[in-house]
Amino acid sequence: MSKKIRNMKTRHLKYLIVLSLFFAFGCSNTKYLPEGDFLYTGSSVKVKDSILKKNERKALEKEAEDLLVPKPNKQILGLRPKLLIYNWAGQPKKAKGIRYWLRTKVGEAPVLFSKVDLDYNASILRNFTENKGYFKTRVSADSTAKNKRASAEYTIIPKRQYKIKSIQFPTDSSDLGKSIARTSRRTLLKEGNPYDLDIIKAERERIDARLKEKGYYYFNPDYILAQVDTTKGDHEVTIKLKIKDETPDKATIPYKINKIVVYPNFSILKDSVTYKNEDIVQYKDFTIIDSAHTFKPRVFDRSLYFKKGDFYNRKNHNLTLNRFVNLGTFNFVKNEFKVSDSIKNTLDAYYYLTLLPKKFIRVEVLGKTNSASYTGTEVNVNWNNRNVFRGAELLTVSVFGGADFQLSGENKGHNIFKLGTETSLTWPRFITPFKMEGSSEFVPRTKATVRYEYQNRTQLYALNSFKTSFGYIWKDNIRKEHQLNVVDITYVSPNNVTAEYEEDILADPSLGKVIEKQLIFGTTYSYTFTNTMLKRKKNTFYFNGEVDLAGNITGLATGANIKQGDTIKIFDVPFSQYVKVKADFRHYLKLGKESELASRIIVGAGFAYGNSTTLPTTKQFVVGGTNSIRAFRARSLGPGSYQAPITSNSYLPDQSADLKLEFNTEYRAKIYGLMKGALFVDAGNIWLLNADLDKPGAEISKDIMKQIAVGAGAGLRFDFTFLILRTDLAFPLRKPYLPEGQRWVMDAIDFGSSAWRKENLILNIAIGYPF
Structure with a gap:
């Protein structure tokens, strides 16, 4: 027997096994049905109308199908797994245990055809189509049964749809009648549009809402009567709105x-x-x-x-x-x-x-791991005092600390410890020299913050960071939020720099920027727009734009120009002068009830001038990591085609730059219960604005698209309501630091190779979605 024939037989055997499994699953779903009954598999609706356009007819059919009851057992890939589990579990002897849990919580009882009332559903469809203006509609119902399964078919034969010929608002001389008549220019009822009972109901709600703005506190939409006359015109209706005679007197009066x-x-x-x-x-x-x-x-x-x-x-x-x-x-x-x-x-x-309680303490404990193989914990203790000065102010004092340990990888032994405190005071109003009051439902806030953080990277260096800010937070509405920090000051000072790190600076001078003293002061502003809270919309968006202006007024006043050697220092530290902008745009496309396609693009740029040649390290952009390009370790990617060498002390230094471009897209779908799955692709990189001899290929150039990193992967999300635990497994598809022509590495993917997995597979564990 030839090898080709053996392969063909093997494939046929596989197909036979798959078909047998499908057949077995199907039989198990009908095996335990009551004698003489059928498993209800669903219904279809057919609209027979030669006037309606095909898309209108399909939309009408879909809307009508959604009204039918009961709903059949849920299907996945042609199977009904919940019904299968229900049958497999069998009848439990006790109201507890695994069998009871599987049958009642995980499983789903069969929906029997005997529970389907064809006449009742036909009447629902008849009312539905007549409410859409198809008066005197005929609806017929039939059923098909085979192999202990049954389905229902409904046929709708509508008459010609009625259109609105005219609309008349109340003409009486009462204050209420005049008030209703004045709302007519914004009416939802338009001449020539199809008659629709739902639109008439919405029009009554609209009129009531307008009257509620005019003092009619006790008015109700039910007090408006819509008289519909179908006798005047060819398949046309006239609609007359009037106030019901039984409307109570108090509903007709505007109140002050x-x-x-x-x-x-x-x-x-x-x-x-x-x-x-x-x-x-x-x-x-x-x-x-x-x-x-x-x-x-x-x-x-x-x-x-x-x-x-x-x-x-x-x-x-x-x-x-x-x-x-x-x-x-x-x-x-x-x-x-x-x-x-x-x-x-x-x-x-x-x-x-x-x-609410005036004083309270909140403790947050977080376990985490990131794509640089760091595992650690973080503790945050917040003491809060509401209404501290009897003006609804909120005083918050926080103490936090954390530790990250790398158990394997390039940075082994170079652990990170941090400790700090923060105090903030928030006033529920604008505190300004001139009078300002918010006009939205959201209270505007003024916030002052003071923060100190000590961070120690063992065997390398430590940093002391001091930050203070004063600014305003306000919302125009639930979608739009502004945050303006009029004063935003950051001072960073190094401490305990080791001799080993000093040696690494000699080999790579860019490492010295990390431990430079930094003085940053200026103004920051961010604007956020989002409509993601609208769950029924198919397309929702999120946008955040940030502007960071540092040292600009001081730079102009002092004439600082580092290129001419005029570096100005404050407290013996050169102040930073730059402009930085960043935009984060996200789009969410709803594909189904439990699935969506989420996409994000981030564009950022920082320009140093005057008293600075580069952005401060803490203000530069980074990529890679848990919420970025997940196939590359945190802060390790770029800039451009540059790849940072492992230092003589065997750690991988962070990489940052002046420009950033990043794109992410992720398909999300519910798998089962609280577990959701995701497939994603991430792409992007960072670049320096000016060439750096120590980092060849790091500067922005016309070859920007040739230096894009690409990664892909899959993940699970466990939605516990109060938090979302996320695990992502990612691997690179394109490595920008490889020689041109060799950067796409898809042909090298080998999940069976332990060496490939060790070098390329990145596990990210985090709280919440990446975007």
């Missing part, structure tokens, strides 16, 4: 605000509020009832959007509630409006606020 009362120490455990006269504080046009005098009155003045005499307005109602919630001092916020007893057609507003 009378009293405003705030209870900032309300207890939800009590049914009523008791207080003494001395507990009452009158401030401007509102009243505070608080025996403990917990807050300064101006805290409420900035949060209340209602003023006495204003018409009730739902927008201001929601803004006020959101402001109270966003202060960060209240656990529970309740609001109540009551008709005033003293003044006709007015409302008294009451706000009941339950405090």
Whole structure:
């Protein structure tokens, strides 16, 4: 027998085995069905209409199919694994144990065809199509059964769709009628559009929302009647909107605000509020009832959007509630409006606020590993004091420490230890020489921070870092956030530089920049836009743009120009002068209910001038690592085609540069339960703006695309709700530091080779998604 024939027989045997397994799985899903019943495999809907375009007909069919009940057992690749597990587990003898858990929690009982009501589903489809304007629709239902499986088929034969001929708003002379009529220019009902009951319902909601901005607190969408007449026109309807006769009188009246009362120490455990006269504080046009005098009155003045005499307005109602919630001092916020007893057609507003604990401690313990083979832990202890000066301020004092150990790899023995503290004070307002007030539902904040960190890289050097900042954080809305640090100062000083590291500097002068003293002061601004919270949108976006300006005013004032030897020092340290910009854009494409394609592009550039020739090391860009190009070790890639040699002390130095370009794309899908999977590709690199003789090939040039690194891999994500544990296994596809013509290394991939795996496979373990 020839080798070719043996191979053919082997392939046929494999196909036979696969088909047998599929057949066995299918049989096991119908083996335990009740006698005479069938496994329900789903339904289909067919719309027979010669006028509708094909895409419109398909969309109508898809929308109609989603209404059918019940839903069949879920399928994956033609199989029903949950039903299979249900059957395999069998009937448990006790309401506990593995068998019970598999059958009731993991498995899924068969959906029987006897539970399918064809007539009921047909009526649902008939109502659905008529609500879309296809009046007098005919719907038929049928079923097909074979091999203990059954499915249902529905056929919709719609009549010609009715269009809107005209819309009439209330014409009566009442204030309410006039108010509704004035909303007509923004109506959702358009002449010539198809009749749609859902649009009519949405129009009633729209009118109600507009009236809520005009003081009609007690109005309700159900008080609007839409009279539809199909007799006037050829397949056309006229729609007349009117106020129902049974509408209560209080719903027809716009109300103004009378009293405003705030209870900032309300207890939800009590049914009523008791207080003494001395507990009452009158401030401007509102009243505070608080025996403990917990807050300064101006805290409420900035949060209340209602003023006495204003018409009730739902927008201001929601803004006020959101402001109270966003202060960060209240656990529970309740609001109540009551008709005033003293003044006709007015409302008294009451706000009941339950405090969060004033002081609390939060401890964070983190275990981590990164792509440079470092494994370690980090502890962060935060002490917080809410409302420290009775103005809803937040004082936070943190102490943190961590250690990273490399158990193998180039940096073995060069462990990293860090210890530090940070104090921040946040005010729920703008603190400026001139008056500024935020106008959104989100409270603007002023934040001052002081931070110190000591970092020790054993056998190499230590760094002392001091940082202080003062700035503002505010949101226009839930999508847009701004952060401006008017003052941002960083001072870095080296300590305990070893003789071994000094020797390495002689061989590679760029290592000396890491331990240079740095004084950075200036202004930073970042803008963030995101709509990723809109879960139903197919396409969502995230954008973050940052601008970092350091030493620019001082440089201009002093005329600093290092190229002419005019280096200006402050406290005997040259201050840094540069402009740095960075943009991070992300796109999320929803492919299905449990899958998406996430992509990111990062572009960054820093330009040193005046008093500096290069960006400070702490401000330069890096690539590689857990949240970057995962197929390369953290901070080890680039710049350009340069590859850092292992030093005489056997460690791999960090690489950084002035320019950065990075692209990532990742397919994410749910595998089972809390486990999700991902396939990803990362690409990018960093470059120096100017040539460095010690780093050949590191500068930006026309060959930028030839120096792009590419990596790929797969990962698992375990979603525990309160955190996401991520594991990624990646390997390089393109190495920019290899000679031209040899940089693509896909043909060298060999998962069976231990030598290849040791050199190329990178395991990343992290908390959260990479982007």
